[in-house]
Amino acid sequence: GDSVTQMEGPVTLSEEAFLTINCTYTATGYPSLFWYVQYPGEGLQLLLKATKADDKGSNKGFEATYRKETTSFHLEKGSVQVSDSAVYFCALRVYGGSQGNLIFGKGTKLSVKP
Amino acid sequence: NAGVTQTPKFQVLKTGQSMTLQCAQDMNHNSMYWYRQDPGMGLRLIYYSASEGTTDKGEVPNGYNVSRLNKREFSLRLESAAPSQTSVYFCASSEAGQPRGYGYTFGSGTRLTVV
Numbered sequence: 001g002d003s004v005t006q007m008e009g010p011v012t013l014s015e016e017a018f019l020t021i022n023c024t025y026t027a028t029g030y031p032s033l034f035w036y037v038q039y040p041g042e043g044l045q046l047l048l049k050a051t052k053a054d055d056k057g058s059n060k061g062f063e064a065t066y067r068k069e070t071t072s073f074h075l076e077k078g079s080v081q082v083s084d085s086a087v088y089f090c091a092l093r094v095y096g097g098s099q100g101n102l103i104f105g106k107g108t109k110l111s112v113k114p
Numbered sequence: 115n116a117g118v119t120q121t122p123k124f125q126v127l128k129t130g131q132s133m134t135l136q137c138a139q140d141m142n143h144n145s146m147y148w149y150r151q152d153p154g155m156g157l158r159l160i161y162y163s164a165s166e167g168t169t170d171k172g173e174v175p176n177g178y179n180v181s182r183l184n185k186r187e188f189s190l191r192l193e194s195a196a197p198s199q200t201s202v203y204f205c206a207s208s209e210a211g212q213p214r215g216y217g218y219t220f221g222s223g224t225r226l227t228v229v
């Protein structure tokens with residue numbers, strides 16, 4: 001079945017450090033890929049997305065590129081801030097499948113220290 | 115622009131009590147979902163409703179029931195609460211199928227403790 005695997009956390013970085021959170025997927029169809037972010041005490045918010053191979057999603061300084069050959073969608077940011085401390089979820093959605101539901105990874109907690 | 119509204123935000127129940135979690139969306143979405151979030155487990159789908167009048171089980175449906183009251187509202191009921199149901203519950207909504215790249219909109223969650 002469809003699944004998402006992302007690196008386990010927690011990840012602790014100093015402010016202005018480079019961030020990579022790895023995400024790989026398995027899908028029976030041609031998925032769209034997403035990164036969601038959950039700030040403390042809040043619900044999930046869409047951070048960025050990509051709908052086809054080689055697409056790059058970007059938002060708030062975060063980027064991720066849809067790599068079909070490696071079935072990956074790694075999240076990167078060049079210089080993290082304390083305000084980026086949150087839990088990040090990678091997800092996929094296969095449209096036209098049995099239900100087309102979003103499939104989530106288990107989340108990676110990021111803590112950024114000043 | 116409210117999006118997805120969940121009530122209540124916090125709740126403490128005693129074992130064996132019942133309660134209903136409410137969810138409403140104002141985006142005219144067809145599909146609605148209930149998830150629970152536990153430490154180290156990510157998000158697990160409890161039930162979903164692909165369209166008004168239909169509901170289906172997700173990954174962890176035991177101990178829960180749902181009602182799709184109308185297109186806007188999707189409620190989750192715990193008939194006899196157990197400590198294992200202590201969790202954070204999220205409701206979400208989405209447009210079904212097209213267009214590609216359409217994700218979910220989430221509510222802010224209900225933090226439930228069963229003692």
